[in-house]
Amino acid sequence: MGRVEGMKAVVTASGGAMGGAIALRLAQEGADIVLNDRLEERTHTFEDDVRATGRDVLAVTANVTRQEGAAQVIGAAEERWGRIDILVNVVGGIKGPVVNPLLETTEDQWDYAMILNLRGTFLCTQLVAAGMMERRYGKILNIASVAWAGEAMHAHYAAAKAGVVAFTRSTATQSPRRVATSRGSCSPWPAAPTPVSRTARPVQPTGTGAIFQRNSASALVWQMASCSSAGMSPSTSSTACWLCGHGVSTWG
Numbered sequence: 001m002g003r004v005e006g007m008k009a010v011v012t013a014s015g016g017a018m019g020g021a022i023a024l025r026l027a028q029e030g031a032d033i034v035l036n037d038r039l040e041e042r043t044h045t046f047e048d049d050v051r052a053t054g055r056d057v058l059a060v061t062a063n064v065t066r067q068e069g070a071a072q073v074i075g076a077a078e079e080r081w082g083r084i085d086i087l088v089n090v091v092g093g094i095k096g097p098v099v100n101p102l103l104e105t106t107e108d109q110w111d112y113a114m115i116l117n118l119r120g121t122f123l124c125t126q127l128v129a130a131g132m133m134e135r136r137y138g139k140i141l142n143i144a145s146v147a148w149a150g151e152a153m154h155a156h157y158a159a160a161k162a163g164v165v166a167f168t169r170s171t172a173t174q175s176p177r178r179v180a181t182s183r184g185s186c187s188p189w190p191a192a193p194t195p196v197s198r199t200a201r202p203v204q205p206t207g208t209g210a211i212f213q214r215n216s217a218s219a220l221v222w223q224m225a226s227c228s229s230a231g232m233s234p235s236t237s238s239t240a241c242w243l244c245g246h247g248v249s250t251w252g
Helices: 017-028 040-052 067-081 107-135 155-173 234-244
Strands: 008-011 032-037 057-061 086-089 138-143 179-183 210-212 219-224
Touching (some): 017 086, 032 040, 032 067, 040 057, 057 067, 067 107, 086 107, 107 138, 138 155
Parallel strands (some): 008 032, 008 086, 086 138, 138 219, 179 219
Antiparallel strands (some): 179 210
C-alpha cells in the first residue's frame, strides 16, 4: 500500500516540471489526482503518466490566480470524489528577466509576481480549508522558494515567496485548534522535516526549519522551501509525497 493510498489530491501548475513530478509521485503512492494548468496541452504528458499508474486522473484547464479558475479546479475534484484530502499549491514564477535589479523592476512585473505567487495559493487554500476542517483531516502543501529570505536580483519574486511563508503561518494561527503548520529548511534542496511534536506552542527553529503545532490538528499546511522547476531535484516530489502521507501526523 502506498503512502497516500486512496487519497484525493489537487496539484496546481501540474503541467509544469515541478507540479507534474509531484502529481506523478503522489499517484505512484496511491492518490487520485486532479492535474491543473492554464494551458491544456501542458497536462497531457503527465495525465498519461498518472493514468498509467492505475489511478483516477482528471485534467482541468484553468487559471487558479482568478477566483473562477480556482473554483473550477477545486469544484471539479469535489464533484468527482466528494472530498479533497491533499492540496499542493505549486503555481508561481517570475515575469521578465530572472536577474532584475530593483531599479529596473517595473510595476507590472511587481504586480504579476504577487498575483502569480500568492493569489492562487490563497484562493485554493480558502476553497478547501472549510471542508478539511469539517472532516478533521487534510493536508495543504505550499511551495515557496529559497528566495523567500531575500534575493538581490529579484526582490519582487523574493517578496512574493516571503508572502507564501507568512500566509502559511497565518493560515495555521487563524484556526489554532485545527491546523498545524511547518516551514521547511532553506537548504538548496528540501530537507526532511523535523518530526512534529504534540505541543501546544511553537517549537524553536532547528537545523531543518521550524515546527508550529496545535494539539487538535486536522489540516497540515506545509510551506516547503524548494528550488525552481528548472533545477528541481527528485527529492522535491519525494519530500512532498512523504509529507502528504504518513510522514507527518494529523489528528481528528
